[in-house]
Amino acid sequence: MQRLKPPSHILIALQKLKQLPTSSIMATTWPHPHFSGSYGNHALIEAPNVARDIVIVVMGSTGAGKSSFINLVSGSNLDVGEALRSQTTLPQPAYFELFGRRVVLIDTPGFDDTERNDAEVLDVIGKYLSVLHSQGLDITAVVYLHRISDNRVAGSALNNLRMCQAICGDSAIKNLIVCTTMWEQVLPGVGEAREKELLETEQFWGRAIQRGARSLRHFRTRESAEAIIRATFGYDPVVLAIQHELVEEGKLLMETTAGVLVDAAIRRLQAKHQAQLTEIDADYQKAVRQKDLALQQELDATRQSHRVQLWQMENQQRLLEESLHLRELQLPVASRPHLRVHRYLAWDMWRYLDAVTHLLILLGRAVGGVRRVAGGQPS
Structure with missing residues (x-):
């Protein structure tokens, strides 16, 4: 019997699990080891200064230059993907000082991620x-990067822009900077x-610009990047729509504005696959x-390939439906440092659960592939 080699995406997922820190889960003493010190690349913001910090979320398609932009202006060393392969899989903060202010740039995965589907990225x-x-x-601001080198706005770029605007919401759109690169x-x-x-x-940036967003250019120089950051210094900090919906309204991810977009896209794909299955079933009966x-x-x-894809879509919807309610995060933390520690632990636990969930989904894909190779029937 031929020995099957583990699929490459399973090996990648296992490697990601190995890279996760164990100190948070293994720690049994207080205070939490990351509470007062450095929290690492995939951390919450360390030693937050609510009054002084400039907190900027960097978004955009895979390959738009998010990690490169952050590394250039901050001197950080975030992983940069090659070609169109995603490198950022979790939000990563980078810190630096600019004109006496601490700036926190948060790198985020794109919604055309090569390793995750949109439901996982939004989660x-x-x-x-x-x-x-x-x-x-x-x-403070959301900086959305777009490659000016693209000769047209592809579906993935348009999807990323829509998701960015949904995450911001109308009330925070004035704090959005759409920035061209390349x-x-x-x-x-x-x-x-x-x-x-x-x-x-209007379908591209027009609507956002009309509502107060602004456009800037990045020329891949530190001076250009610093000019973009300086443009945010006069902004009043805002609560993004997804923060308000998840924390203050206690919604499930599927119920948020961004979640509705992801769910609608999943349902369209499900309908397409169901229609194709109907045609395949008819052709199969004819072949019989x-x-x-x-x-x-x-x-x-x-037919089995379509069924596997439908199963994967059901898992995406389940992820949107089962996302944790976050009402407890509304509790004030200024006078409750132990609650802050619990939240650091909660983020670590979420990271582990997220990695394990991702691994299980990939294992499911592999099982479907092995069954097809062996000529078996999926249950």
Whole structure:
């Protein structure tokens, strides 16, 4: 019997589990070891200063240059993906000083992530931002990066923009900066024409600009990046829509504005796969009548593939439905340091659960593939 090699995505998930710190789960003494010291790359904001910190969430498609932008301006060393492969899988804060103010830049995974689906990405972003809100830390600005080198706005870029706007909400859209990158890859006239289309088309940036968002350019220099950060210094901090919905209203992720978008996209894909399954079933019955065994095997393999994808979509919806209620995070923390410690532990636990959930989903995909190879029938 041929020995099956573990799929590469299973090995990647296992490696991610190994990289997670164990100090938070293993600690049995107080105070929590990360409470007063450095919290690492995938942490909550360390030693928060509500009155002074400039907290900026950096969003955008995979490959738009989020991690590179943060590393350039902050001197950090966040992992940068190669080509269009995602590198950022969890929110990562980076810190630096600019004109006497501490700036916290939060790198986020894109909604076209190569390792996670949109439900998983929204889940980790929503949880991270919710815990920040529970600390009393509002968001100074959201910087959304877009490649001006793209000759058209692809579906993934448009989806990322819609998700960004849904996460912000109408009340916080004035704190959004839509920022173009990769200017060195286009002729000036071409880039300016694309920028004009982005700004004037309501489907793209037009609606956000009309509601108070602003547009800036990043030329891959530290001076350019610092200018973007300085533009946020005059902003009044805001509560993002997803923070208000999850923490203050106690909604499930599926009930948030952003969650509704993800769920609607999942339902559209489900309807498409169901329609294709109906056609395949009809063709399969015809092949049975004609005793065409080769066609039956081909159609059965295609049918199993659709069923596996439908199962994965059901898991995404389950993740949206079962996300933790966060009403308890409304409790004031200023005079309750032990609650803050519990929240640090809660974020660590969420990270472990998130990694394990991701691994189980990948294992399910692998099982479906093994069954197809072995000629078995999924249950």
